[in-house]
Amino acid sequence: MYSWGRLMRLTTKGRYAVTAMLDLAIHQDQGTVALSEVAARQGLSLSYLEQLFAQLRRRGLVSSTRGPGGGYALARMPHQISVAQVIDAIDENIDATLCRGSKDCSAHSACLTHYLWADLSDHIRRFLADITLANLVDQPHVQEVAMRQDKRQEVFFVHTVS
Numbered sequence: 747m748y749s750w751g752r753l754m755r756l757t758t759k760g761r762y763a764v765t766a767m768l769d770l771a772i773h774q775d776q777g778t779v780a781l782s783e784v785a786a787r788q789g790l791s792l793s794y795l796e797q798l799f800a801q802l803r804r805r806g807l808v809s810s811t812r813g814p815g816g817g818y819a820l821a822r823m824p825h826q827i828s829v830a831q832v833i834d835a836i837d838e839n840i841d842a843t844l845c846r847g848s849k850d851c852s853a854h855s856a857c858l859t860h861y862l863w864a865d866l867s868d869h870i871r872r873f874l875a876d877i878t879l880a881n882l883v884d885q886p887h888v889q890e891v892a893m894r895q896d897k898r899q900e901v902f903f904v905h906t907v908s
Contacts, residue, residue: 756833765790766781766790767802767808769890781796783899799849801837828877829889830881840867840871845860
């Protein structure tokens with residue numbers, strides 16, 4: 747028997763990508779942002795972020811600049827990038843069916859509840875497509891967390907440089 751947690755899960759890959767893209771959106775006024783800064787603020791693996799951002803760049807969601815002062819920036823305005831686009835860009839699949847949408851749930855056909863779970867997947871996809879990075883940036887609790895992370899990073903930077 748499958749538990750709900752095993753049926754429907756956004757993996758670390760999807761969570762990291764959305765979190766990092768939101769961090770870029772919050773800090774877009776600073777120009778390009780180094781992935782090491784995103785990794786430090788969000789407590790994410792830098793090497794994993796580098797892999798994700800290669801995919802995000804290929805899909806046209808971020809642009810990169812090399813060299814001193816280089817880093818990443820959103821390739822479009824935050825209101826033009828949905829959470830669903832970020833998840834799609836890294837080849838993440840949110841699917842509540844056991845058969846990953848193939849209608850091959852059991853004995854090479856759809857199971858009794860296949861269409862229920864397929865409809866749930868469609869609702870989740872539409873929900874995430876309706877949320878943009880700008881929507882998230884505008885959330886008061888997101889702003890509060892971002893300010894706390896920035897202050898913590900400033901304190902860390904001052905202590906490591908001095």
